[in-house]
Amino acid sequence: MPNERPWLTVLLWVVLSIATLFPIYWLFVISVKPAVELFSTPSLFLDTIYWKNYVKVIGDDTLRRYMMNSIIISSGNAVLVTVLAFMACYALSRYDLAGKENIFFWTITNRMAPAAVFLLPFFLLFTQVFAIGDWKLYDTRIGMILLYCTFNLPFAIWTLRPTIDGIPKELDEAATVDGATTWQVITEVIFPLARPGLAVTLILTWVFAWNEFLLAATLTSFNARTITTGLSEYVTTTGTEWGTMASISIITLIPALIIFSVVQRHIVAGLTFGAVKE
Amino acid sequence: MRSNAVGWLLLAPTIVILAIFGIMPFVYVLYVAFHQWNPFGANPLMIYNNGDNFRRLVFDQEFLTSIAFTLKFAFFAVASEIVLGYLLAQLFMKEFPGKGFFRTIHTLPLIVAPIVVGSVWRLMTTPSIGIIPYLLKSWFGIDMNIGRDANVAFALTVIMDIWHWTPLVTLTLLAALVSLPKEPFEQAQIDGANRWQIFWHITLPMIRPAILATVFIRLMDALRTVDEVWMLTGGGPGAATRYVGLHIWKLVFPKTDYGYGSAVSVIVLYLTLVMCWLLYVGLVARRDQKRTA
Numbered sequence A: 001m002p003n004e005r006p007w008l009t010v011l012l013w014v015v016l017s018i019a020t021l022f023p024i025y026w027l028f029v030i031s032v033k034p035a036v037e038l039f040s041t042p043s044l045f046l047d048t049i050y051w052k053n054y055v056k057v058i059g060d061d062t063l064r065r066y067m068m069n070s071i072i073i074s075s076g077n078a079v080l081v082t083v084l085a086f087m088a089c090y091a092l093s094r095y096d097l098a099g100k101e102n103i104f105f106w107t108i109t110n111r112m113a114p115a116a117v118f119l120l121p122f123f124l125l126f127t128q129v130f131a132i133g134d135w136k137l138y139d140t141r142i143g144m145i146l147l148y149c150t151f152n153l154p155f156a157i158w159t160l161r162p163t164i165d166g167i168p169k170e171l172d173e174a175a176t177v178d179g180a181t182t183w184q185v186i187t188e189v190i191f192p193l194a195r196p197g198l199a200v201t202l203i204l205t206w207v208f209a210w211n212e213f214l215l216a217a218t219l220t221s222f223n224a225r226t227i228t229t230g231l232s233e234y235v236t237t238t239g240t241e242w243g244t245m246a247s248i249s250i251i252t253l254i255p256a257l258i259i260f261s262v263v264q265r266h267i268v269a270g271l272t273f274g275a276v277k278e
Numbered sequence B: 001m002r003s004n005a006v007g008w009l010l011l012a013p014t015i016v017i018l019a020i021f022g023i024m025p026f027v028y029v030l031y032v033a034f035h036q037w038n039p040f041g042a043n044p045l046m047i048y049n050n051g052d053n054f055r056r057l058v059f060d061q062e063f064l065t066s067i068a069f070t071l072k073f074a075f076f077a078v079a080s081e082i083v084l085g086y087l088l089a090q091l092f093m094k095e096f097p098g099k100g101f102f103r104t105i106h107t108l109p110l111i112v113a114p115i116v117v118g119s120v121w122r123l124m125t126t127p128s129i130g131i132i133p134y135l136l137k138s139w140f141g142i143d144m145n146i147g148r149d150a151n152v153a154f155a156l157t158v159i160m161d162i163w164h165w166t167p168l169v170t171l172t173l174l175a176a177l178v179s180l181p182k183e184p185f186e187q188a189q190i191d192g193a194n195r196w197q198i199f200w201h202i203t204l205p206m207i208r209p210a211i212l213a214t215v216f217i218r219l220m221d222a223l224r225t226v227d228e229v230w231m232l233t234g235g236g237p238g239a240a241t242r243y244v245g246l247h248i249w250k251l252v253f254p255k256t257d258y259g260y261g262s263a264v265s266v267i268v269l270y271l272t273l274v275m276c277w278l279l280y281v282g283l284v285a286r287r288d289q290k291r292t293a
Helices: A006-031 A035-039 A052-058 A061-094 A100-109 A115-129 A141-147 A149-166 A169-177 A182-193 A195-211 A214-219 A227-232 A242-264 A273-277 B004-033 B052-058 B061-093 B099-111 B114-125 B131-140 B150-178 B183-190 B195-223 B227-232 B244-252 B258-292
Strands: none
Touching: A006 A242, A006 B061, A006 B099, A006 B114, A006 B150, A035 A242, A052 A242, A061 A100, A061 A141, A061 A149, A061 A182, A061 A195, A061 A227, A061 A242, A061 B004, A100 A149, A100 B004, A100 B258, A115 A141, A115 A214, A115 B004, A115 B244, A115 B258, A141 A149, A141 A214, A141 B004, A149 A195, A149 B004, A149 B150, A149 B195, A169 A182, A182 A195, A195 A242, A195 B099, A195 B150, A214 A227, A227 A242, A227 B114, A242 B099, A242 B114, B004 B258, B052 B258, B061 B099, B061 B150, B061 B195, B061 B244, B061 B258, B099 B150, B114 B131, B114 B150, B114 B227, B150 B195, B150 B227, B183 B195, B195 B258, B227 B244, B244 B258
16 A cells, blocks of 8 residues: 555554563563562663573573474464364365354354363373373373364464455366366465465464463473473462563564564565456 | 365364364363362362352352453453554555564564563562552652552553554454455545545455454453463452453362362353354344345
8 A cells, every 4th residue: 555654654653662562671671680679669771781590591401492392382383273274264165065154163162261170171181081001192292282273273264264265266266167176276376365364374373372371381291391381480489580581581582583574574465366357 | 066075174184173172171171060079179079069060150259240350351452452453454554664674573562471471561560669650650640559459450451461462463454454455445546435435335344254253362362361460460459350261260270179160161161152153143144134235
C-alpha cells in the first residue's frame, strides 16, 4: 500500500517500540545487577554493569544442554505441526469429507483444557502406556515434540484454514486439468500462495513450544528438559535468583530472534490471485 | 472428481495424534472427576462419589467468583488485543523505512516465556522496589500499590497480557491481510469509497475467518492463563486476580485434591467449549444468512 507520510509511521513505530521494549530492557537491567541492588531504590539507567550472572550462565553445561533441547523440540514441533496442519487444512478445504466441520471444531477443543489436572494423565501416558521394556516416552525429545501437537496443531489448523480457504479453487482445478497430481497441486500451487500463512504458523507454533512450561516441567527430568523449565529452577521457595533467571532469559532471546528474522521475510504477498486466475 | 480417500489420508495424522494426546487424557480426567481422590492425603484411594464433586462446585463461592473474574479478564484483554493487533497489522501493510526491523521488535514479547514475563512485571511493579510505582510517584505523585489495590492488580494483569499477546494477533491478521487479492480495493478506491466503507464492506468480510480464528485462540488461552498471573500477583490481592486456571492449580498442587480439581477442569472445559461453539455457530450462521439474503 502506498504511504503518503512514511516518517510519521516511523515515528509511531519508534514510540510503540519503546513501549514494547521497556519490559525487555528491564529484564536486561535485572540481569546485570547484583542481587542486593534489586531491592534498593530503582533508577531508570544503569551506572555499572555486573556481568557475573552471564559468566555463570554461559559456563554451565546443563543450561547449554537445556538450550539445545529447546531448540530441537521447538523446531521439530513447529515443522511437524505446520506440515500436518497444512495437509489437514488442504483436506478440510478441498474435499467433501463427512462431518469435516465437526472435526475442525473438535481439533480446537484440544487447546481448551486447563493444564493443571491434565498433567497426571499425561504423566501416566508417558511413563506407563508408552513404555516398552526400559524405554519410555518420558523425558525424551520426541515425546515432547509429539505432546506439543495437542495445543499447537489446533492452533495451526485454525490459523491456516482461512489462508487455504482463501486460495481460489479454480487454481487447483486448472492445474488438475493440466495433468497435475494432488501432490503437485499442493506443493506447486497451494504452497507458494500460502507462504505468508505458513510462515506465521511456523513462527507462532515455535513460540508456543519454546515457552511451554507446565508440561515440560512434569514430563522431563534432565535429558529432554527445556530452557524455559530450566529457568524455573531458579524460582524456588527459598527465594528467586532473579539475576540468573534474567540473564538466561536474555540469552534465550538470541536463537528465537534468529529464527524470527529468517522466517518473517516470508510474510509478504505471494502472487496476486488475479494474475493467476484469468 | 478426486477421491475422498486422499482427503482422509491427509487428515489422518492429525486425527490420530489428537486422539492419543487429546481424548485419552480427557477420558481419564472425566473418570477421576467422579471420584473422591487425594493421592497424597490421609486416604489415597480413589472412591466413587456419585457426582458429589459437581454438586460441591455449584456452591463453591471461590470457584464462581474466579469464573466471573476470568471472564472479565479475558474480555478486556482479548478485545483490546484484537483492535490493537488489527491496527498494527494495517500499519505494517504500509511501506516505510525500517519495516522489518520494527516488525522484529514488535514480536519480541512473544519469545519471552510467560513465567519470565510475570517475573519481570512483578519486579517492575512491586511497591518501593519497582520502577513503575517509583516513576509514578516522583513524576506525577501517584501512589500505585499492586499488593493492596484490586483494580490496579486487575488492570496490570490485563496490560501485561496485552503487551505479551498483541503481537500474535498482529502476525495472524497480517498474514491474512497480505494474502488478500488487491483488485476489490483498487475498484473501491476508483468508485470513491472512503476508508471506513472499505474497511466495513471489503476488508472485514474478507478477513473475518482469520479474525474469528484469532479471537478463539486468544480467548481460550486467556481463559486458562496461569503462569504469568501467578508470577505477577499470585492471584491477589485477596482473590481479585485468582483466575480459574490459578484456582485449579491451587486445588491440585498445594491441596492435591485431584477428584475435585478434575471436576472443576471438566466444567471449565465444558464452559469454554460451549462459549466458543455459540460464538462459532452464531458468526458462521449469520454469515450464511447474509449470503442467501
